[in-house]
Amino acid sequence: MPQPPHSAVSALVDFQRQAIARALNLLEDRRPDRQAQALTLLDALSTQPVSAQVVGLTGPPGVGKSSLISRLIEPQVQAGRRVAIIAVDPSSKVSGGALLGDRGRMQLAAEVYARSYAARDRLGGLSREAFSAVFLLRHCCDVILVETVGVGQSETDIATLADTTVLVVQPFSGDLLQFIKAGVMEIPDILVVNKADNQALAQKALSDTQAALALARRPTPPEPEAWDSPVLAVSAATNLNMDALNQALRAHWRHLQATAKLEKKRAAQHLEWGIGEIRHEVGQRGLAALGGVEGVRAAWNRQPAHWSVVRKLTALLERAQ
Ligand SMILES: Nc1nc2c(ncn2[C@@H]2O[C@H](COP(=O)(O)OP(=O)(O)OP(=O)(O)O)[C@@H](O)[C@H]2O)c(=O)[nH]1
Ligand SMILES: [Mg+2]
Known part of the structure; x- marks a missing residue:
């Protein structure tokens, strides 16, 4: 080659x-x-080497994800870290193009790379291209912030790509918390109640969120290496508590590195990416011919060149036909 x-x-x-x-x-x-x-x-x-922590910010439209990202960039850049931003925008389905509004609001320093994607061909708010872009960027920078709009089940999709999943809610929304309570959604690594500049509403939202989380947590004794998802009230508008959010992101990263979880997550991310690619190349029936997800998992040879695995598998399939 x-x-x-x-x-x-x-x-x-x-x-x-x-x-x-x-x-x-x-x-x-x-x-x-x-x-x-x-x-x-x-x-x-x-x-x-993979150098970046991939942080996924998800939550309903207008909750303040882009504003939070703008705020999160500042201290990162000041600390000399290279930041990539991937915005996945479902509304650009209509135009088929990328949303410039998000990028316009972000101050782009030399250490920041931003790109928007339409959420075209994947359920759950993440396009295949965005997935591949994050895979590439993980080798190129120190932190990747991925913004996806999600309601309910679709949040789980970002969890297949991000090392750290942040769910953003706003003071007057109870829907997502219902999903957590009902177990529809995986518990995010960090929960953020944004717009806490409106104090009364934020306080109520904070207690609702904590209650939802307490209900959702399994009553079994926690594993020794369990991560206790923090709930933070912040304001992107006034910069309130943004330090705490930054610290929580770093703490989760250290937690992943200190436990075996990072390795496990990365292996699961590779597989998820591979299955998406294979499904794209050969369709659902082709995937079934390869033995389905289990077959691919068995064949999955992560290192050293996981990118060519898809090609190898699809070539195998073509030969078999
Ligand atoms: N009061 C207040 N308003 C905020 C805050 N953060 C964001 N906003 C406002 O909320 C609106 C939506 O903010 P965005 O950052 O675009 O929200 P988003 O979640 O990225 O929105 P979509 O990408 O469209 O889903 C804007 O008018 C912001 O100015 C906040 O902390 N407090
Ligand atoms: Mg946005």
């Missing part, structure tokens, strides 16, 4: 934004020769 120029890989790892934009364009290009180039590049990149 032809090797990509070494400089292309090092430009990505160095967080050169033009190189990143080019690589992400390549990833989206469906022409077979471009796809082959993309896979070659990704294979080469996958030998580089």
